[in-house]
Amino acid sequence: MTSIDVHDITKDYGTARAVDHLTFSVRPGRVTGFLGPNGAGKSTTMRLVLGLDRATGGSATIGGQPYASLGNPLRRVGALLDAQAAHGSRTARNHLLALATSNGIAGSRVEEVLMEVGLGSVGRRRIKTFSLGMRQRLGIAAALLGDPEVVMLDEPSNGLDPEGIVWIRELLRKLACEGRTVLVSSHLMNETSSFADHLIVLGKGRLLVDMPMREFLASRSRPGVQLRTRDGTRLRDALIRKGHEPVRGDDGRWTVHGATAEEIGALAASEGVPLLELVEKQATLEEAYLGLTATETEFAATSSPTAGQEA
């Protein structure tokens, strides 16, 4: 089993610190979502792990070894950092064949991965004719070429159509189920919550979160329930009598903070109020993430002083 281990790694570009004493491990058998605002250091960290940049301090290893000392690296680690990096005048097939040949990978893998990423019918087309989504799929094909134990993808959903987004979600889940180590950066919170089991969140080059997704959401959720009923007034009065403070949303649903579904369900039943919906509220990943990173965002938009004054 192969983990990615980052230990006290720091990267300075001139006087700017991109990564700041970062320590974490990415474990096999699960998808780890790698999140953080623009400029937080995600891509830099991935480049440091892949030996594409030299750390100012600290270390990054894959299965206990630095990337540079891995024999047959593409068979150990598959990475997609920049889908635009492929040579445009090559066909997709030849691009993958060149990678396979130079890495001791059987040529038969090329057709397999082209099929796997949905590019089976366009393997003979030049890459410069590919859309952003097709390039993205080709980059993923290159990452999977060596059947690696470790897969690192920087923004893999970029440019993918809705069918592609579903496909990548299923692919990531499958890779993790096969026991591989999967690290995926993304800015799409709904997407990340659909495929990640574990989260690593950076802010300004530092580690903010390293925990299971479920734990992260629970830790940033305010307990409460949401319900829908046609008899809102009667239920509201009963809730107030019990010391709750129900709040009616614009969509007609009621939120009761600090209550459990069991408690509210029993109360509604005892009052004879039919409930059409009753769910325990949990923060979405987007809410939890935005709450966490509000102070860590370097490039947040600020509202203009004249906003709202236009006629």
Ligand SMILES: Nc1ncnc2c1ncn2[C@@H]1O[C@H](COP(=O)(O)OP(=O)(O)OP(=O)(O)O)[C@@H](O)[C@H]1O
């Ligand atoms: N080659 C470089 N030279 C100088 N500064 C760099 C270089 N690469 C990255 N940086 C700086 O390092 C910091 C981290 O950048 P990085 O691209 O790793 O962030 P990120 O989290 O991947 O951001 P994004 O979500 O926007 O892709 C940024 O301030 C960036 O400007």
